[in-house]
Amino acid sequence: MLLEARGIVKSFGAFRAVDGADLAVAEGDIIGLIGPNGAGKSTFFNVLAGDTAATAGTITFDGRDITRATPEEHAQLGIARSFQVPVTFEDMSVAENVLVGAFLRHPGRAAAEAATAEVLEFTGLAPLADGRARSLGTPGRKRLEIARALATEPRLLLLDEALAGLTPVEVRAAIELVRRVHARGITLVIVEHIMEVILTLAHRAVVFHQGRVIADGTPRAVVADPAVVSAYLGRSMSRRAAPR
Amino acid sequence: MRAALVVAALFLALAAWPLLVGDVFYQRVGALVLLAAISASAWNLIGGYAGQVSVGHAVYFGAGAYASLMVYNQLGWPPIAGAPLGIAVSLLLATVTGLPTFRLRGHYFSMATIATTELVRLLVTNWELLGAAVGLMGPAVPRSVADLQFNDPRIYYWIFLGVLALLLGLTWAMQRGRMGYYLRAINGSDRAARSLGVPVRRFKLYALLLSATFTSLAGTLYGVMVGFADPDSVLGVLVSVKMVIIAALGGAGTLFGPLIGAVILVPLEEATNAAFGGSGTGITYVVYGAVILLIARFRPGGLAELGHALARRVRRAP
Structure with a gap:
């Protein structure tokens, strides 16, 4: 397994946002993390990224224990991420944003610039390279976050709602990009609300509800699972939905 | 190449400027402009590029100034020989105060820097060895050239220009390399920078150490030139605020911003001091306040940004 999380618990005071979740990601996987609002998937995601420390449980990456590793250590080991609300370096140009990521593997400026040019070309951001990050709209920012993450040359990319808030046309372009990222040999874990994305992209879907994993399987099997349906709609809702 | x-x-x-201006008063103002440009450019490394707005840099300036007068008073050495001592003390202070305060963000970091510097100022005010509230004096008459006591302010001017050129050269090299981009990324967002593998606290510390070194050197040069230091004149909060305002006025996080800011603010301050005499120190606060208001209202990026905007407009015009 490339990434393995066991018995992850994350408490905020008495509240357990993540309550004993497990996840195993094999090299080459595309995993979709789904679940209703407040299910704990974003908290779980931030634990995986090293942004917040787990209260209990262990995480290993490529056989190495990374439970207590910092975000910068994650990047060094080859785990990159995007943010739910894009956090670009606003006053820097698009190319400079990517360059910051490229410096991780290429401390010299010339090599970092060459790597940056390749990533900008790959993500289709090359025409916007000299514009400031603040001039980009939401789709551009999300794309820039992916580009910046790719520049760190990761083995695993964690995408936190990288497609939320996009129009259907933009979603299709983003799905296309994610496919090409995967074709580069990068393993993906995607948190996503949009079912279409999970159904078209993910090899496996993992469903969160009240801090626990309630289903884990192929996307089609998971959406047909009664436990998943009731978690999304609520038991009383499904009863009320019956014809009167 | 053209740049x-x-x-x-x-x-x-x-x-060449002091050769063209005959008046000693203006030559002296010129030297003060360059000295202010050195300390503001040093502040700019951590406060501008890395965006960690220290309002306590007087502690390094004061360490440099006191070190120069201490080696003279205790050992009889020429004041400039205090530079390494001042830098060593500043590096120690920067490490001890920087590591815990780098956890703080935004205003909280600024307030912590004010607090630590005020604490040091109060300690020095009550420390007999350092002259307590009265302060320390340098050599009254030069014993040799090494004392660097000159009636001609142009000599200080050229010494300061050399130090400023060295500092700006280093800043330029840093700006072009990995460290420059890492600091700007930290300024943009700690969290995003860390996610890209930037060791945020380590690079903040590098920037602070380099910044403290040159701020301390500026303090030593001040001690050498003025030959006097007391807690208010080198450790006071106004000393810290002046560095921030000069850099912000010219453009924080730009190479020449602090120099531009010093060229504008220092003569303005000297003019108000000359116009109002000894009672003019209060006016300094008024000038600083007005500058802060104007920057915040009209040009948060400072004058350097205004220059870039104008250059873009000129280029766009046929």
């Missing part, structure tokens, strides 16, 4: 020529021409013009 390098412009910069070389600018420095030649700066070096």
